[in-house]
Amino acid sequence: MTTFLPDPALLDRIANDLYLTGFSIQHQGLDPAWCNDLLVLLKQQTLRSAGVGRTDTRRNHPDIRRDQIAWIEPDAAASRQWLDFAAALQQALNRRLFLGLFSFESHFAHYAPGAFYKTHVDAFRGESNRVVSVVAYLNPGWQQSDGGSMVLYQPDQPDTALVEVWPEQGTLAVFLSEEFPHEVKPAHRDRYSIAGWYRVNTSDSNRIDPPR
Numbered sequence: 001m002t003t004f005l006p007d008p009a010l011l012d013r014i015a016n017d018l019y020l021t022g023f024s025i026q027h028q029g030l031d032p033a034w035c036n037d038l039l040v041l042l043k044q045q046t047l048r049s050a051g052v053g054r055t056d057t058r059r060n061h062p063d064i065r066r067d068q069i070a071w072i073e074p075d076a077a078a079s080r081q082w083l084d085f086a087a088a089l090q091q092a093l094n095r096r097l098f099l100g101l102f103s104f105e106s107h108f109a110h111y112a113p114g115a116f117y118k119t120h121v122d123a124f125r126g127e128s129n130r131v132v133s134v135v136a137y138l139n140p141g142w143q144q145s146d147g148g149s150m151v152l153y154q155p156d157q158p159d160t161a162l163v164e165v166w167p168e169q170g171t172l173a174v175f176l177s178e179e180f181p182h183e184v185k186p187a188h189r190d191r192y193s194i195a196g197w198y199r200v201n202t203s204d205s206n207r208i209d210p211p212r
């Protein structure tokens with residue numbers, strides 16, 4: 001497999017957008033050959049219904065989300081490269097924005113036709129330590145008529161759409177986890193992606209957080 005080094009200009013654009021607006025959408029952000037490797041790897045995974053809520057109160061909520069997920073481990077070349085890319089972005093964001101991002105976790109996701117994820121935020125203000133969300137899309141030849149867009153809503157105004165992102169292969173969406181409500185609309189075809197989160201370290205003497 002060819003190695004694709006993260007483009008410093010791409011990392012710069014993302015950091016700059018986050019600074020200015022709190023989100024960044026990069027079309028053709030990821031190399032197509034690498035996306036195809038990630039797609040092959042995704043399809044080899046044993047996927048499980050995703051849960052909702054913090055670890056201790058996590059439940060399946062098919063009314064809220066219908067995606068199937070598998071957590072990403074550095075056990076294949078394509079996934080190691082994804083984690084390397086995430087580490088490079090983490091370093092760029094910390095250098096440029098002093099965010100103090102401390103750890104990264106991510107999962108593959110498959111939304112079968114009709115599957116959705118209702119409007120939510122990835123972190124609850126003051127409670128969670130997810131700070132920045134990253135979504136990478138793996139689907140070649142996605143048409144807007146296929147549906148399946150992710151809609152980002154204005155902070156504190158979950159009725160006002162800011163931007164609609166189609167899950168075309170190579171597109172990367174990065175946004176502040178606590179600020180932006182977002183949803184995944186149902187698609188007419190299988191929709192493959194990676195969702196990841198950077199956390200800050202909020203450990204105190206009573207608990208170790210993040211847990212992994």
Ligand SMILES: O=C(O)CCC(=O)C(=O)O
Nearest residue numbers: 117122135150184193195
């Ligand atoms: O797949 C997407 O577009 C977003 C997924 C998402 O919001 C999540 O997993 O929290």
Ligand SMILES: [Fe+2]
Nearest residue numbers: 120121122182
């Ligand atoms: Fe989300």
